[in-house]
Amino acid sequence: MTKLFAINAGMSFFAVAKAENEEEVLTILVNRELEEQEDFGIRAHIDDFSIEGLYGDFFRDEKGSFIEGHILDYPRNIRKMSTKERDTYIRSYVEKNASAFWKDHPFYADLYLHEVKKYKAVEKEVGNTFRPHFSEEFYFNTAKLIITETDWYGEDFQIIEIDLTDCNYQLIFELTLEE
Incomplete structure (x- = not known):
């Protein structure tokens, strides 16, 4: 039976979807996000191996x-390390964080880290146009995780079933001022 669902991400995103269940709603939303072709879409976010892309979520x-944002440099404890020690330390945490992000798909963490390594090998080349090679399944599952596990929309994300069987309205959100 088809139902209506509200998709709420605070002030930045609100939509209504017709689907069988919440999983189908999420599939609709992920596919919508993946179709966005702008430079700031979710696919570009996944492909961006800078601290501003998905890679930045693992860079901690x-x-x-x-990176200390206000000075765009390593924090003091990282700056004190030798270059080799710093690279090893950062790489170990990036790997650990990627594995935690794709905990149900460890192959995806390995694939992502392999593409990062390839990117770093050509990063300094003039005219570098490196594009990672990820399957559509990888993009779909990763986008799903980004939407549900990060602050992609900048605020809490929720899917709410709209049920009007007992009433002709359903309150989704109400701001109450407490005195």
Whole structure:
């Protein structure tokens, strides 16, 4: 039976979808996001191996990001390390964080890290136009994780079933001012 669902991501995104269940709604949303071809779409985010792309989500340890935003440099504890020690430390955390992100698909973490390694090998070349080689299945599953597990929309993400069987309206959100 087809139902209506509200897709809410705070002030940045609200939509209504007709589907059988929440999983189908998520599939519709992921496919919509993957169809976006702009430079700032989810596919471009996955392909961006800078700290501004998906790679940036892995570029941290338990203390936080490896880049201090206000000075665009490593935090003090990282700057104190030798170059080799720093590279090893950062690489180990990037690998650990990628594995945690794709915990149900460890092959995807390995694939992603392999593409990162290829990118880094050609990164400094003049005219570098490196494009990673990911399957559509990889993009779909990764986009699904980005939508549900990160702050892709900038706020909480939720799918709410709209059920009007007992009433001709359903309150989705109400701002109440507490005194």
